Amino acid sequence: xxxxxxxxxxxxxxxxxxxxxxxxxxxxxxxxxxxxxxxxxxxxxxxxxxxxxxxxxxxxxxxxxxxxxxxxxxxxxxxxxxxxxxxxxxxxxxxxxxxxxxxxxxxxxxxxxxxxxxxxxxxxxxxxxxxxxxxxxxxxxxxxxxxxxxxxxxxxxxxxxxxxxxxxxxxxxxxxxxxxxxxxxxxxxxxxxxxxxxxxxxxxxxxxxxxxxxxxx
Amino acid sequence: xxxxxxxxxxxxxxxxxxxxxxxxxxxxxxxxxxxxxxxxxxxxxxxxxxxxxxxxxxxxxxxxxxxxxxxxxxxxxxxxxxxxxxxxxxxxxxxxxxxxxxxxxxxxxxxxxxxxxxxxxxxxxxxxxxxxxxxxxxxxxxxxxxxxxxxxxxxxxxxxxxx
Numbered sequence: 001x002x003x004x005x006x007x008x009x010x011x012x013x014x015x016x017x018x019x020x021x022x023x024x025x026x027x028x029x030x031x032x033x034x035x036x037x038x039x040x041x042x043x044x045x046x047x048x049x050x051x052x053x054x055x056x057x058x059x060x061x062x063x064x065x066x067x068x069x070x071x072x073x074x075x076x077x078x079x080x081x082x083x084x085x086x087x088x089x090x091x092x093x094x095x096x097x098x099x100x101x102x103x104x105x106x107x108x109x110x111x112x113x114x115x116x117x118x119x120x121x122x123x124x125x126x127x128x129x130x131x132x133x134x135x136x137x138x139x140x141x142x143x144x145x146x147x148x149x150x151x152x153x154x155x156x157x158x159x160x161x162x163x164x165x166x167x168x169x170x171x172x173x174x175x176x177x178x179x180x181x182x183x184x185x186x187x188x189x190x191x192x193x194x195x196x197x198x199x200x201x202x203x204x205x206x207x208x209x210x211x212x213x214x215x216x217x
Numbered sequence: 218x219x220x221x222x223x224x225x226x227x228x229x230x231x232x233x234x235x236x237x238x239x240x241x242x243x244x245x246x247x248x249x250x251x252x253x254x255x256x257x258x259x260x261x262x263x264x265x266x267x268x269x270x271x272x273x274x275x276x277x278x279x280x281x282x283x284x285x286x287x288x289x290x291x292x293x294x295x296x297x298x299x300x301x302x303x304x305x306x307x308x309x310x311x312x313x314x315x316x317x318x319x320x321x322x323x324x325x326x327x328x329x330x331x332x333x334x335x336x337x338x339x340x341x342x343x344x345x346x347x348x349x350x351x352x353x354x355x356x357x358x359x360x361x362x363x364x365x366x367x368x369x370x371x372x373x374x375x376x377x378x379x380x
Binding site: 003004006007008010011012013014016017019020021023026027029030031032033034035036037038040105106107108109110111112113114117199202203205206209210213214 | 222225226229233237238252254255258259260261262263267277280281285287288289290318321322335336338343346356357362365366374375378379
Protein backbone atom coordinates (compact mmCIF):
# COMPACT_ATOMS: atom_id res chain seq x y z
CA UNK A 1 0.00 0.00 0.00
CA UNK A 2 1.30 3.40 -0.98
CA UNK A 3 2.10 5.86 1.78
CA UNK A 4 -0.58 8.28 0.62
CA UNK A 5 -3.16 5.51 0.41
CA UNK A 6 -2.52 4.74 4.06
CA UNK A 7 -2.99 8.37 4.97
CA UNK A 8 -6.09 8.49 2.82
CA UNK A 9 -7.54 5.64 4.80
CA UNK A 10 -6.86 7.47 8.04
CA UNK A 11 -8.43 10.59 6.55
CA UNK A 12 -11.60 8.66 5.88
CA UNK A 13 -11.74 7.54 9.50
CA UNK A 14 -11.93 11.08 10.84
CA UNK A 15 -14.77 11.44 13.33
CA UNK A 16 -17.69 13.25 11.72
CA UNK A 17 -19.08 15.00 14.73
CA UNK A 18 -16.02 16.87 15.85
CA UNK A 19 -16.56 20.65 16.30
CA UNK A 20 -20.18 20.17 15.29
CA UNK A 21 -22.03 23.48 15.17
CA UNK A 22 -25.72 23.59 16.06
CA UNK A 23 -28.44 24.53 13.59
CA UNK A 24 -29.24 27.69 15.56
CA UNK A 25 -25.63 28.74 15.29
CA UNK A 26 -25.57 28.01 11.55
CA UNK A 27 -28.78 29.99 11.16
CA UNK A 28 -27.18 33.01 12.82
CA UNK A 29 -23.96 32.64 10.85
CA UNK A 30 -25.76 32.44 7.52
CA UNK A 31 -27.24 35.86 8.17
CA UNK A 32 -24.11 37.64 9.28
CA UNK A 33 -22.18 40.06 7.11
CA UNK A 34 -19.80 38.75 4.51
CA UNK A 35 -16.16 39.83 4.73
CA UNK A 36 -15.24 38.48 1.30
CA UNK A 37 -12.75 40.01 -1.13
CA UNK A 38 -15.58 40.52 -3.63
CA UNK A 39 -17.45 42.70 -1.19
CA UNK A 40 -14.35 44.82 -0.62
CA UNK A 41 -13.84 45.23 -4.35
CA UNK A 42 -17.43 46.40 -4.66
CA UNK A 43 -17.13 48.91 -1.81
CA UNK A 44 -13.79 50.25 -3.07
CA UNK A 45 -15.21 50.53 -6.58
CA UNK A 46 -18.15 52.59 -5.34
CA UNK A 47 -15.81 54.84 -3.35
CA UNK A 48 -13.69 55.42 -6.45
CA UNK A 49 -16.70 56.28 -8.56
CA UNK A 50 -17.97 58.65 -5.86
CA UNK A 51 -14.62 60.43 -5.73
CA UNK A 52 -14.77 60.91 -9.52
CA UNK A 53 -18.25 62.39 -9.28
CA UNK A 54 -17.33 64.65 -6.34
CA UNK A 55 -14.37 66.08 -8.26
CA UNK A 56 -16.56 66.81 -11.22
CA UNK A 57 -19.20 68.51 -9.10
CA UNK A 58 -16.55 70.57 -7.30
CA UNK A 59 -15.22 71.71 -10.62
CA UNK A 60 -18.67 72.84 -11.73
CA UNK A 61 -19.35 74.50 -8.40
CA UNK A 62 -16.09 76.46 -8.52
CA UNK A 63 -16.92 77.64 -11.96
CA UNK A 64 -20.07 79.21 -10.70
CA UNK A 65 -18.71 80.89 -7.62
CA UNK A 66 -15.37 82.48 -8.36
CA UNK A 67 -14.58 85.78 -10.00
CA UNK A 68 -11.76 85.11 -12.30
CA UNK A 69 -9.42 86.63 -14.74
CA UNK A 70 -10.39 86.32 -18.35
CA UNK A 71 -7.77 83.68 -19.08
CA UNK A 72 -8.62 81.84 -15.93
CA UNK A 73 -12.22 81.76 -17.04
CA UNK A 74 -11.18 80.33 -20.35
CA UNK A 75 -9.23 77.55 -18.64
CA UNK A 76 -12.12 76.75 -16.38
CA UNK A 77 -14.48 76.70 -19.30
CA UNK A 78 -12.39 74.06 -21.04
CA UNK A 79 -11.98 72.06 -17.88
CA UNK A 80 -15.73 72.18 -17.42
CA UNK A 81 -16.28 70.84 -20.93
CA UNK A 82 -13.84 68.11 -20.10
CA UNK A 83 -15.83 67.24 -16.96
CA UNK A 84 -19.05 66.98 -18.93
CA UNK A 85 -17.35 64.82 -21.50
CA UNK A 86 -16.39 62.34 -18.83
CA UNK A 87 -20.01 61.74 -17.76
CA UNK A 88 -20.90 59.17 -20.46
CA UNK A 89 -17.62 57.37 -19.78
CA UNK A 90 -18.34 57.36 -16.08
CA UNK A 91 -21.78 55.83 -16.68
CA UNK A 92 -20.26 53.26 -19.02
CA UNK A 93 -17.63 52.21 -16.47
CA UNK A 94 -20.15 52.19 -13.64
CA UNK A 95 -22.48 49.95 -15.62
CA UNK A 96 -19.67 47.58 -16.58
CA UNK A 97 -18.39 47.43 -13.03
CA UNK A 98 -21.83 46.65 -11.64
CA UNK A 99 -22.56 43.97 -14.24
CA UNK A 100 -19.22 42.29 -13.67
CA UNK A 101 -19.80 42.38 -9.95
CA UNK A 102 -23.26 40.85 -10.36
CA UNK A 103 -21.81 38.06 -12.49
CA UNK A 104 -19.37 36.93 -9.83
CA UNK A 105 -20.75 33.67 -8.56
CA UNK A 106 -19.15 31.48 -5.95
CA UNK A 107 -20.96 28.53 -7.52
CA UNK A 108 -18.97 28.85 -10.75
CA UNK A 109 -15.85 26.77 -11.07
CA UNK A 110 -12.72 28.09 -9.38
CA UNK A 111 -11.06 29.34 -12.57
CA UNK A 112 -14.15 31.22 -13.83
CA UNK A 113 -14.73 32.71 -10.38
CA UNK A 114 -11.19 34.09 -10.21
CA UNK A 115 -11.44 35.40 -13.77
CA UNK A 116 -14.65 37.25 -12.95
CA UNK A 117 -13.12 38.79 -9.84
CA UNK A 118 -10.12 39.95 -11.87
CA UNK A 119 -12.41 41.31 -14.57
CA UNK A 120 -14.41 43.33 -12.04
CA UNK A 121 -11.26 44.84 -10.66
CA UNK A 122 -10.02 45.60 -14.17
CA UNK A 123 -13.14 47.60 -14.94
CA UNK A 124 -12.40 49.85 -11.98
CA UNK A 125 -8.73 50.04 -12.93
CA UNK A 126 -9.68 51.18 -16.42
CA UNK A 127 -11.90 53.83 -14.88
CA UNK A 128 -8.95 55.06 -12.82
CA UNK A 129 -6.68 55.04 -15.88
CA UNK A 130 -9.31 57.05 -17.69
CA UNK A 131 -9.40 59.56 -14.86
CA UNK A 132 -5.62 59.85 -14.89
CA UNK A 133 -5.79 60.51 -18.63
CA UNK A 134 -8.31 63.27 -17.95
CA UNK A 135 -5.93 64.79 -15.38
CA UNK A 136 -3.14 64.78 -17.98
CA UNK A 137 -5.45 66.31 -20.57
CA UNK A 138 -6.53 68.94 -18.05
CA UNK A 139 -2.97 69.97 -17.30
CA UNK A 140 -2.20 70.09 -21.01
CA UNK A 141 -5.14 72.45 -21.45
CA UNK A 142 -3.95 74.68 -18.60
CA UNK A 143 -0.43 74.76 -20.00
CA UNK A 144 -1.59 75.40 -23.52
CA UNK A 145 -3.90 78.27 -22.59
CA UNK A 146 -1.37 79.93 -20.34
CA UNK A 147 1.23 79.74 -23.07
CA UNK A 148 -1.15 81.04 -25.67
CA UNK A 149 -2.16 84.00 -23.57
CA UNK A 150 1.32 84.55 -22.24
CA UNK A 151 -0.26 84.94 -18.87
CA UNK A 152 1.44 83.09 -16.12
CA UNK A 153 -1.01 84.40 -13.55
CA UNK A 154 -3.06 81.29 -13.78
CA UNK A 155 -0.33 79.07 -12.64
CA UNK A 156 0.91 81.55 -10.09
CA UNK A 157 -2.52 82.11 -8.62
CA UNK A 158 -3.95 78.66 -8.66
CA UNK A 159 -1.34 76.02 -8.63
CA UNK A 160 1.82 77.22 -6.96
CA UNK A 161 0.94 80.44 -5.29
CA UNK A 162 3.60 80.07 -2.63
CA UNK A 163 6.39 79.63 -5.11
CA UNK A 164 7.61 82.98 -6.18
CA UNK A 165 9.10 81.61 -9.32
CA UNK A 166 10.23 83.76 -12.08
CA UNK A 167 9.01 82.46 -15.39
CA UNK A 168 11.51 83.46 -17.93
CA UNK A 169 10.20 81.42 -20.73
CA UNK A 170 7.53 79.05 -21.85
CA UNK A 171 9.71 76.05 -21.18
CA UNK A 172 9.65 76.61 -17.43
CA UNK A 173 5.88 76.46 -17.46
CA UNK A 174 5.90 73.25 -19.40
CA UNK A 175 8.50 71.69 -17.14
CA UNK A 176 6.67 72.69 -13.99
CA UNK A 177 3.38 71.39 -15.34
CA UNK A 178 5.00 68.11 -16.27
CA UNK A 179 6.55 67.74 -12.82
CA UNK A 180 3.27 68.51 -11.06
CA UNK A 181 1.37 66.10 -13.30
CA UNK A 182 3.90 63.31 -12.82
CA UNK A 183 3.83 63.76 -9.04
CA UNK A 184 0.03 63.66 -8.93
CA UNK A 185 -0.09 60.59 -11.19
CA UNK A 186 2.56 58.74 -9.20
CA UNK A 187 0.86 59.38 -5.88
CA UNK A 188 -2.56 58.27 -7.12
CA UNK A 189 -1.20 55.22 -8.92
CA UNK A 190 0.96 53.99 -6.04
CA UNK A 191 -1.88 54.38 -3.60
CA UNK A 192 -4.12 52.49 -5.95
CA UNK A 193 -1.68 49.65 -6.54
CA UNK A 194 -1.11 49.34 -2.82
CA UNK A 195 -4.80 48.85 -2.06
CA UNK A 196 -5.54 46.38 -4.84
CA UNK A 197 -2.19 44.66 -4.78
CA UNK A 198 -2.85 43.79 -1.18
CA UNK A 199 -6.45 42.78 -1.78
CA UNK A 200 -5.79 40.59 -4.79
CA UNK A 201 -2.44 39.09 -3.85
CA UNK A 202 -4.02 35.76 -2.99
CA UNK A 203 -6.23 35.58 -6.07
CA UNK A 204 -3.40 36.51 -8.42
CA UNK A 205 -1.16 33.89 -6.88
CA UNK A 206 -3.80 31.17 -7.00
CA UNK A 207 -4.87 32.05 -10.50
CA UNK A 208 -1.30 31.81 -11.74
CA UNK A 209 -0.94 28.47 -10.02
CA UNK A 210 -4.12 27.13 -11.57
CA UNK A 211 -3.20 28.33 -15.05
CA UNK A 212 0.42 27.21 -14.85
CA UNK A 213 -0.11 23.87 -16.56
CA UNK A 214 -1.92 25.42 -19.51
CA UNK A 215 1.36 26.94 -20.54
CA UNK A 216 3.36 23.81 -19.81
CA UNK A 217 1.30 21.43 -21.89
CA UNK B 218 -38.93 30.88 2.61
CA UNK B 219 -39.27 29.07 5.89
CA UNK B 220 -39.18 25.76 4.05
CA UNK B 221 -36.03 26.72 2.23
CA UNK B 222 -34.34 27.61 5.51
CA UNK B 223 -35.33 24.36 7.14
CA UNK B 224 -34.12 22.41 4.14
CA UNK B 225 -30.86 24.33 4.07
CA UNK B 226 -30.19 23.73 7.76
CA UNK B 227 -30.92 20.05 7.33
CA UNK B 228 -28.63 19.75 4.29
CA UNK B 229 -25.94 21.68 6.11
CA UNK B 230 -26.30 19.64 9.26
CA UNK B 231 -25.62 16.42 7.38
CA UNK B 232 -22.58 17.75 5.55
CA UNK B 233 -21.00 20.30 7.83
CA UNK B 234 -17.96 18.13 8.39
CA UNK B 235 -16.97 18.94 4.77
CA UNK B 236 -16.80 22.63 5.67
CA UNK B 237 -14.83 21.88 8.82
CA UNK B 238 -12.27 19.89 6.86
CA UNK B 239 -11.88 22.71 4.32
CA UNK B 240 -11.41 25.21 7.15
CA UNK B 241 -8.87 23.01 8.86
CA UNK B 242 -6.90 22.70 5.63
CA UNK B 243 -6.89 26.40 4.79
CA UNK B 244 -6.41 27.94 8.23
CA UNK B 245 -3.97 27.33 11.02
CA UNK B 246 -5.67 28.84 14.05
CA UNK B 247 -9.13 28.45 15.49
CA UNK B 248 -10.19 32.09 15.02
CA UNK B 249 -9.42 31.96 11.33
CA UNK B 250 -11.15 28.59 11.18
CA UNK B 251 -14.28 30.19 12.66
CA UNK B 252 -14.08 33.16 10.27
CA UNK B 253 -13.74 30.97 7.21
CA UNK B 254 -16.50 28.65 8.43
CA UNK B 255 -18.79 31.65 8.80
CA UNK B 256 -17.92 33.03 5.36
CA UNK B 257 -18.58 29.66 3.72
CA UNK B 258 -21.90 29.43 5.57
CA UNK B 259 -22.86 32.91 4.31
CA UNK B 260 -21.96 32.01 0.73
CA UNK B 261 -23.81 28.68 0.91
CA UNK B 262 -26.97 30.30 2.20
CA UNK B 263 -26.75 33.25 -0.21
CA UNK B 264 -26.61 30.87 -3.16
CA UNK B 265 -28.82 28.11 -1.81
CA UNK B 266 -31.91 29.29 -3.69
CA UNK B 267 -29.90 28.83 -6.90
CA UNK B 268 -29.00 25.27 -5.97
CA UNK B 269 -31.20 23.29 -8.34
CA UNK B 270 -30.51 19.89 -6.99
CA UNK B 271 -29.19 18.65 -10.34
CA UNK B 272 -26.07 17.68 -8.47
CA UNK B 273 -25.70 16.32 -4.99
CA UNK B 274 -25.78 18.91 -2.24
CA UNK B 275 -22.40 17.73 -1.02
CA UNK B 276 -20.84 18.19 -4.51
CA UNK B 277 -22.18 21.72 -4.60
CA UNK B 278 -20.93 22.29 -1.07
CA UNK B 279 -17.39 21.20 -1.98
CA UNK B 280 -17.34 23.77 -4.76
CA UNK B 281 -18.66 26.69 -2.71
CA UNK B 282 -16.46 25.87 0.27
CA UNK B 283 -13.26 25.53 -1.79
CA UNK B 284 -14.04 28.62 -3.86
CA UNK B 285 -14.58 30.65 -0.72
CA UNK B 286 -11.32 29.41 0.77
CA UNK B 287 -9.30 29.93 -2.42
CA UNK B 288 -10.75 33.17 -3.76
CA UNK B 289 -13.08 35.03 -1.44
CA UNK B 290 -11.78 34.61 2.06
CA UNK B 291 -9.36 37.17 3.30
CA UNK B 292 -7.75 36.68 6.64
CA UNK B 293 -8.33 39.59 8.94
CA UNK B 294 -4.98 41.32 9.35
CA UNK B 295 -5.98 42.85 12.67
CA UNK B 296 -6.37 39.51 14.32
CA UNK B 297 -3.79 38.41 16.82
CA UNK B 298 -3.13 34.73 16.62
CA UNK B 299 -4.70 32.88 19.49
CA UNK B 300 -5.13 29.24 20.35
CA UNK B 301 -2.88 28.21 17.54
CA UNK B 302 -3.75 24.57 17.15
CA UNK B 303 -1.17 23.97 14.51
CA UNK B 304 1.75 24.33 16.91
CA UNK B 305 1.65 20.71 17.90
CA UNK B 306 1.11 19.65 14.34
CA UNK B 307 4.21 21.34 13.11
CA UNK B 308 6.30 19.75 15.80
CA UNK B 309 5.26 16.24 14.99
CA UNK B 310 5.48 16.74 11.31
CA UNK B 311 8.56 14.61 10.98
CA UNK B 312 7.11 11.75 12.97
CA UNK B 313 7.44 8.61 10.94
CA UNK B 314 4.41 6.78 9.76
CA UNK B 315 2.87 4.92 12.64
CA UNK B 316 -0.42 3.38 13.46
CA UNK B 317 -1.57 5.99 15.86
CA UNK B 318 -4.48 7.48 13.99
CA UNK B 319 -4.52 10.84 15.65
CA UNK B 320 -0.83 11.42 15.12
CA UNK B 321 -1.18 10.42 11.51
CA UNK B 322 -4.01 12.85 10.99
CA UNK B 323 -2.07 15.67 12.60
CA UNK B 324 0.97 14.90 10.50
CA UNK B 325 -1.21 14.85 7.40
CA UNK B 326 -2.81 18.22 8.17
CA UNK B 327 0.57 19.71 8.98
CA UNK B 328 1.92 18.48 5.65
CA UNK B 329 -1.09 19.81 3.74
CA UNK B 330 -0.60 23.22 5.37
CA UNK B 331 2.71 23.48 3.54
CA UNK B 332 1.12 23.14 0.12
CA UNK B 333 -0.17 26.06 -1.93
CA UNK B 334 -3.91 26.80 -2.10
CA UNK B 335 -4.53 24.94 -5.36
CA UNK B 336 -2.57 21.85 -4.32
CA UNK B 337 -4.50 21.88 -1.05
CA UNK B 338 -7.75 21.71 -3.02
CA UNK B 339 -6.44 18.88 -5.21
CA UNK B 340 -5.21 16.84 -2.27
CA UNK B 341 -8.40 17.46 -0.34
CA UNK B 342 -10.53 16.18 -3.21
CA UNK B 343 -8.22 13.19 -3.59
CA UNK B 344 -8.52 12.36 0.10
CA UNK B 345 -12.28 12.74 -0.16
CA UNK B 346 -12.14 10.18 -2.96
CA UNK B 347 -13.62 12.42 -5.64
CA UNK B 348 -13.42 11.28 -9.28
CA UNK B 349 -11.19 13.23 -11.67
CA UNK B 350 -14.18 14.42 -13.62
CA UNK B 351 -15.60 16.14 -10.56
CA UNK B 352 -12.20 17.57 -9.61
CA UNK B 353 -11.64 19.08 -13.05
CA UNK B 354 -15.18 20.54 -13.15
CA UNK B 355 -14.85 22.01 -9.66
CA UNK B 356 -11.55 23.73 -10.41
CA UNK B 357 -12.35 24.58 -14.04
CA UNK B 358 -9.34 22.82 -15.55
CA UNK B 359 -9.17 20.04 -18.11
CA UNK B 360 -9.20 16.41 -17.11
CA UNK B 361 -5.60 15.94 -18.25
CA UNK B 362 -4.46 19.02 -16.37
CA UNK B 363 -6.20 17.79 -13.26
CA UNK B 364 -4.40 14.45 -13.52
CA UNK B 365 -0.97 16.00 -14.06
CA UNK B 366 -1.49 18.54 -11.29
CA UNK B 367 -2.75 15.86 -8.95
CA UNK B 368 0.32 13.72 -9.52
CA UNK B 369 2.58 16.67 -8.79
CA UNK B 370 0.62 17.65 -5.68
CA UNK B 371 0.71 14.08 -4.39
CA UNK B 372 4.42 13.94 -5.04
CA UNK B 373 4.94 17.14 -3.07
CA UNK B 374 2.82 15.81 -0.20
CA UNK B 375 4.69 12.52 -0.19
CA UNK B 376 8.02 14.36 0.01
CA UNK B 377 6.82 16.51 2.91
CA UNK B 378 5.44 13.50 4.77
CA UNK B 379 8.67 11.60 4.37
CA UNK B 380 11.00 14.43 5.31
